[in-house]
Amino acid sequence: MREPLPITVLRHAVLLLFVAIAMWPVMDVISISIRPGNRLRTTELELVPYDATLDSYRRLLADATFWRWLGNSMLVAGAVTITGVTLASIGGYAFSRFRFVGRQAMMISILTTQMFPATMLLLPLYLMIARLGLINTYAGLCVFYVSTALPFCVWQMKGFYDTIPHSLEEAARIDGCSQWVAFRRVILPLASPGLVITALFSFMSAWSEYIVAAQILQDRDMFTLPVGLKSFQSSLSTQWGLYAAASLLVSLPVVVVFILLSRYLVSGLTLGSVKE
Amino acid sequence: MATVTFRNVNKRYPNGFHAVHDLDLEIADGEFVVLVGPSGCGKSTTLRMLAGLEEVTSGEILIGDSVVNDVEPGNRDIAMVFQNYALYPHMTVRQNLAFGLKMRRTPKAEIERRVADVAETLGISSMLDRRPRELSGGQRQRVALGRAIVRQPRAFLFDEPLSNLDAKLRVQMRAEIAALHQRLQTTMVYVTHDQVEAMTLGQRIVVMDGGVVQQADAPLAIYQNPANRFVAGFIGSPPMNFVRGRLEGDVFQHVGGEVLLANGDSAGGELPPTDGGSPPPRQLPTRQERPSAWSGPAWLGVRPEDLALDAGGPVLGEVTLDVVEQMGHESMGYFRLAGERCAMRLPADSGLAAGDHVRPRLRPGAWRLFADDAEGKRLL
Numbered sequence: 155m156r157e158p159l160p161i162t163v164l165r166h167a168v169l170l171l172f173v174a175i176a177m178w179p180v181m182d183v184i185s186i187s188i189r190p191g192n193r194l195r196t197t198e199l200e201l202v203p204y205d206a207t208l209d210s211y212r213r214l215l216a217d218a219t220f221w222r223w224l225g226n227s228m229l230v231a232g233a234v235t236i237t238g239v240t241l242a243s244i245g246g247y248a249f250s251r252f253r254f255v256g257r258q259a260m261m262i263s264i265l266t267t268q269m270f271p272a273t274m275l276l277l278p279l280y281l282m283i284a285r286l287g288l289i290n291t292y293a294g295l296c297v298f299y300v301s302t303a304l305p306f307c308v309w310q311m312k313g314f315y316d317t318i319p320h321s322l323e324e325a326a327r328i329d330g331c332s333q334w335v336a337f338r339r340v341i342l343p344l345a346s347p348g349l350v351i352t353a354l355f356s357f358m359s360a361w362s363e364y365i366v367a368a369q370i371l372q373d374r375d376m377f378t379l380p381v382g383l384k385s386f387q388s389s390l391s392t393q394w395g396l397y398a399a400a401s402l403l404v405s406l407p408v409v410v411v412f413i414l415l416s417r418y419l420v421s422g423l424t425l426g427s428v429k430e
Numbered sequence: 431m432a433t434v435t436f437r438n439v440n441k442r443y444p445n446g447f448h449a450v451h452d453l454d455l456e457i458a459d460g461e462f463v464v465l466v467g468p469s470g471c472g473k474s475t476t477l478r479m480l481a482g483l484e485e486v487t488s489g490e491i492l493i494g495d496s497v498v499n500d501v502e503p504g505n506r507d508i509a510m511v512f513q514n515y516a517l518y519p520h521m522t523v524r525q526n527l528a529f530g531l532k533m534r535r536t537p538k539a540e541i542e543r544r545v546a547d548v549a550e551t552l553g554i555s556s557m558l559d560r561r562p563r564e565l566s567g568g569q570r571q572r573v574a575l576g577r578a579i580v581r582q583p584r585a586f587l588f589d590e591p592l593s594n595l596d597a598k599l600r601v602q603m604r605a606e607i608a609a610l611h612q613r614l615q616t617t618m619v620y621v622t623h624d625q626v627e628a629m630t631l632g633q634r635i636v637v638m639d640g641g642v643v644q645q646a647d648a649p650l651a652i653y654q655n656p657a658n659r660f661v662a663g664f665i666g667s668p669p670m671n672f673v674r675g676r677l678e679g680d681v682f683q684h685v686g687g688e689v690l691l692a693n694g695d696s697a698g699g700e701l702p703p704t705d706g707g708s709p710p711p712r713q714l715p716t717r718q719e720r721p722s723a724w725s726g727p728a729w730l731g732v733r734p735e736d737l738a739l740d741a742g743g744p745v746l747g748e749v750t751l752d753v754v755e756q757m758g759h760e761s762m763g764y765f766r767l768a769g770e771r772c773a774m775r776l777p778a779d780s781g782l783a784a785g786d787h788v789r790p791r792l793r794p795g796a797w798r799l800f801a802d803d804a805e806g807k808r809l810l
Binding site: 253319321322324325326327328329330331332335340343344 | 444481482483502503504505506508509510512513514516517518519520529530533534577581
């Protein structure tokens with residue numbers, strides 16, 4: 155049945171409105187990043203100003219500290235991703251497959267941690283990290299990020315394992331695998347879409363985090379990108395062009411990673427192995 | 431090749447469910463045994479305990495001469511075919527077949543030779559480099575079979591392997607499994623809820639209900655001499671007809687009338703069977719031989735093929751046909767008697783239709799009597 159024309163028009167109008175709301179800030183940042191000087195506000199409406207320049211990008215990429223911060227962010231986000239995925243893949247499996255004392259209570263407590271806003275955990279976690287002597291270290295930052303991201307990741311992986319039929323491991327165990335080998339050779343490869351999602355989540359949460367990093371990191375040399383970015387904003391003048399250009403460059407890796415991994419996000423990998 | 435022995439095996443789940451009661455069963459080397467029963471009867475649990483996928487609560491399971499209660503599934507030297515195939519989806523057919531051998535560190539050349547052999551036998555050689563999702567249901571089931579065969583295990587376990595296939599394919603695969611057993615002569619334990627599969631495949635059938643073995647015997651023996659009312663009703667399709675009533679001397683009285691089961695000159699238990707291959711005619715014990723409790727409530731059981739208009743024995747009663755099913759070579763008439771749904775065999779060209787009144791007769795001697803209690807033990 156064909157949809158009446160007014161409905162089609164209305165549907166598209168609503169969708170376009172939301173697209174505009176979502177896209178406008180990004181467009182604006184792009185526009186600011188290619189304006190010369192510090193022209194944050196302008197009365198012009200065009201996206202590309204008549205005197206567009208890539209000057210901000212040039213200055214940024216020539217700046218050694220920007221590269222340093224980029225490296226720091228890579229290091230922290232990478233470490234958090236690897237730790238998070240490793241722990242979540244094993245923890246989620248245990249929750250999905252084994253029945254042990256305290257399982258229910260632990261699952262509920264994992265969910266409960268998600269109810270607190272991260273800012274509320276800031277103080278106690280900061281004190282803990284300070285006592286551990288990890289202030290102004292990447293390790294401190296990683297501990298913070300992993301411990302806040304892990305509950306969600308474990309939950310996510312558990313949900314993913316739940317969709318993989320038990321008979322696959324049983325077949326593997328009859329084929330001569332120990333439980334651990336069955337997990338590694340049969341279950342883990344099948345859980346790769348789940349691992350990708352978990353990795354993406356860990357990476358993004360560590361990559362773009364600002365508040366915690368701003369508390370724990372104190373040396374300018376140790377800054378991650380979001381903290382470094384903020385330092386462009388000084389009390390006297392803010393270099394908006396530089397700021398905008400850096401923002402775009404910061405988001406670039408996440409976009410690239412997302413596009414690269416998106417093919418793994420397609421579910422249905424287990425199709426054909428078993429018949430429900 | 432090995433015998434399989436269950437010694438007083440019990441399985442109780444943590445939630446208290448007692449899935450298997452005091453199972454004692456000996457499976458001979460090379461025997462094909464089918465465990466059959468309705469869902470929840472404990473047949474799958476029994477198989478999974480044998481595979482090592484479920485722990486045994488008490489008792490012993492032996493493969494060959496060794497107790498395997500605490501042996502890892504992979505070290506029991508058995509192979510299992512699952513209902514849902516359980517093929518490894520991220521591996522090709524070749525890798526699926528080779529996986530178990532690889533895990534056992536079989537030399538590469540040996541693996542290749544055995545995989546090629548099995549693929550050839552099962553007609554899946556052309557699919558070795560495909561993944562399970564690219565195969566049809568029947569092909570997947572073949573690969574699952576191949577994965578079991580290639581290991582050359584001491585025993586094969588089948589967990590309802592055909593129930594996901596369509597009817598035509600099921601019949602075909604059933605024949606293939608039978609042929610496989612003929613060729614390999616390896617011990618096979620096969621779980622199904624389908625009594626036709628049980629009858630056609632098993633050298634011995636173990637009927638289970640409520641976690642208890644009801645009867646274990648050759649297919650025909652179970653069919654002809656079911657130990658109790660459950661077995662009688664479970665094996666056979668359409669199932670055996672049961673009419674509840676009362677036995678008074680030689681006469682079985684039910685709501686629809688009286689049946690003279692007695693010896694004597696009237697159509698009774700001592701007439702010879704109508705064809706050679708049937709069970710021996712049943713005779714009521716003589717009056718002197720009868721236990722004192724002989725009279726009383728009982729169930730009369732008779733198979734649909736032993737109930738016909740021209741069967742020659744006593745009339746069961748006057749009934750009205752509800753449904754007549756034309757099968758081609760014959761037809762089945764369904765009716766109700768004393769509240770029970772019954773079926774009888776009719777000639778294909780009987781011309782009878784729903785609503786017609788008929789007087790089905792028992793084939794002489796081809797009836798059974800069961801106690802009217804929970805156990806429903808066969809009296810005769």
